[in-house]
Amino acid sequence: MNNLRQYWHPVLWSKEVADKPVPVKLLDQPLVIWRANGNVSAFYDLCIHRGAALSLGWVNGDQLACGYHGWNYAADGSCTRIPSLPPDREIPAKARAKAYRVQERYGLVWVCLDEPRQDIPEFPTEFGDPSFNWEPYTSEGQWRANAARMIENLADFSHFPWVHAGILGDPDQAEAPAITLTETKGGFQYEIDTPVNKFRPNSAAKQLYTVILPFMVTIQRRQPGSVERHTNIYLCTPVSNHETKFYRLAGRNYRDVKTDDQLNAQHRRIFEQDKRIVESQRPEELPLDLAEELHLRGPDTPAIEYHRRLKQMGIEWL
Template identity: 30%
Template sequence: MLEDAEPPLPRNVWYPIASARHVRKRPRTVQRLGRSVVLWRNGAGELVAHDALCPHRGADLGLGIVIAGELSCPYHGFRFGTDGECTAMPCEPEGKPSRRDLSIRRYEVREHRGLVWLWHGDVAADLPPLPWFEELPETDRHAWDHETVWPLPQLRVMEGMLDMHHVPFAHGRYLRGIGTWLDPYEVKVEGDTVRTFGTLRRHGDGPKRGFRARIDARLPGLLLLRFGARLWAFVACTPVSREATWIFARYFVEVPVVGKLLAALSLGTEFALVQPDDRRMLLSTSPRTPDVRDHKLVRADLGIAQWHKLFSRAVGDKRRDKPATSPASSGTEP
């Protein structure tokens, strides 16, 4: 476990940590939540997750193999069952019982909608349901995925995702004709979710014109985005460490026959052209770890301000839930 890299995290929540299709016959180690986690499948094909470092000499168990439904270390062949107990030490006489201090920590994981979800919190008999946005299409038939890692703290990435009024400036060369005026703009907080609705339009445009968007942010770092009538997006922003974030994006285009192709083209364009601009802008911001007290927020930043407040309460940091300047809750046309 990378203790010095573990970021402040909301507890007792499910985190998406990997694409399930990448966890097949061979184990796979991912860096998430400041830890090294090995994902593998037992003899029945069921998903299993443990700390990735072998307790014997610290080798990465993700480089090992699965033998008879057990995880085998690549360095000395020590084997571990799904419960994390060491079941075999090849260097010792056959039949020698395993030592308790050679067990590895096991994590609760689930598979849902093609993602691996890890429980970060207290052990309980009844865990809460996996978080999801019910508004999303019921299947992934017309969807396409993309994932990447940005060298940025999760909070900074979430700020970028919730920022509507940067679009005509940071992305103006690709998205021409979008106005700079964010009006109307509404922000609502419902439980663990910040819901935002906005329209970017030019001065003089009527209320029915402009670029409309909906962006919802849910703890611990999930986003629902809606652009236009047919394009939906789900985005997960999960900390790798204090200084990096894993981003998983899925686009849905609900069009018969060609929906998946359109989703792939839209998502590919997004991460080839648009998102590099966001990444560059976010990397330029200071301080590296965001703190709303360091900035002078305006009305168009209300969604960001509310996310900081919600996140700070979830991690128990009440000092950071108020910006230096409190943005107005709404704006109207003069």
């Protein structure tokens, strides 16, 4: 059996973890994320003493203090102080918080709840490229949908003329472009030509899609004959089977004719259009058996490959 607990998932932006413990949920499990001396820790959000949420406590030097009776826990989870006991009384060995693996990378806090099967996915090199501007375009949000349903949607392009008519697609040109899949590290890739249509008369861009299992998609756009490039990185975190937190990191190496506010508003609008549809899908969990839905050879090639790969990995929903 393969379990989503064995993969790294981003749970917060690094900057969200300052001097206070922060509660999050990952794979239906409550966690508290806290920082001391610059280092981030992730605990099960429960104090062994009386079961209070540790996220209601505070950071005390390099320890996390419980908000109920003030027990202190070190970063490895060991209890170092029980204020109600006289100093000569030993701290019971069972007095521990459950600590999980945690790392900070790409400005995000990543948690793995079990023995990791693979490393944190690699970001494309433009993420560290100083000619790219990322900061104004990053965003995040939460949908009442399954993480794999969101990835399937991000990888799908035959919905553009219908869900994003007038922005990304034209109902009069609904035929999906032909694509070829290639294997890449931990996933697969394909390129589509953004069709020139009446809504996008000057946009003959090429978009390279990369799906990294289980829950990452990057879309790298370039204009043939131009150095202008734009990259979107989407990460979907399974809060539970039916709730997904997404992180979007977007960067471009040019100034668009639209302002940053206009670009962000357009992205939000497109994402709201997708959200309505994806939250309506049933069954909520992406069916891992291809026979459960009707897939079309051609337009559904990325979806078919994504389902196949998830199944091959032996992923099971909670």
